[in-house]
Amino acid sequence: MPSFDIVSEIDKVELKNAVDNANRELTTRFDFRGVLAELELNDLIVQLKSESDFQVRQLLEILRGQCTKRAISLAGADIEDTPIHSGKTFSFNVTFKQGIDQPIAKQIIKLIKENKLKVQASIQGDKVRVNGKKRDDLQEAIALLKKSDIELPLQFENFRD
Template sequence: MASDFSFDVVSKVDITLVDESIANAMKEVINRYDFRGSNSEITFDKKENFITLLSSDDYKIKALYDVLLTRLSKRNIPLKNFQPGKVESALGGQARQVVKIQQGIPVDKAKEMVRAIKDAKLKVTSAIQGDSLRITSRSKDELQTVMNFLRGGDFGVTLQFDNYR
């Protein structure tokens, strides 16, 4: 049996579920009366992890974003990881908005979590490993305490726990 137990804190969004949600949102947009003749579309760049909303004006962009969020929430995709940009004007008098998908925990958020764990005086060690956070302890009970502590805090990203050993 190992002397130290550990788990990873990550923040992931399932890209295939996002893709399916976007397809469902586009089906809804095509059928909705308020989007008729507006040339509204949602495109998804899987490699760069961003979604582009394109429509005739900023009001339709907001409605398009609401439809997208509704479809994402129905699939239980964490909405905290979607960061909308500003609505900007595009070619042909259209409006565009880019929504960035946050994959992984940003370094500043990870440092904030490590600081919060240290301030709580829990007997664990934490290490930032790229876009995840590794928590190690000799006691499984301490690890569960840290999990509950992190679930209770608001760090601006949705947290999942992986590799519980």
């Protein structure tokens, strides 16, 4: 019986490259010359620091641009609403999510069931496994999920016959 897994993973190497490229871009920007501004990556959390609220928001835009170039989606990332002010610096934390959490997994399963596809979906930890009798049914499920408005970047892997 054919099956595939739906996962949401961030490529840590590409994220590190995006942060490094954003830091490199900072050195060439005129509006950040002589200003304390940096992007720091700890596991899956990117901390943006600068001297003003406006500049830290500009750092966020630089990070967005670099992530887009590296095919990293910020759709599933938690971005704080207001910068944290401490001492001379303002800081933002951007937390990237790894895996599909329970409510979104249930939303995926509900979406598949509502469209009456001839597949079965089940939650397997932090991923969703989809089984079906025909390969075409599985491809239909993938197409449906790509068109859906789920706020996580989804990848489809382990497609087996």
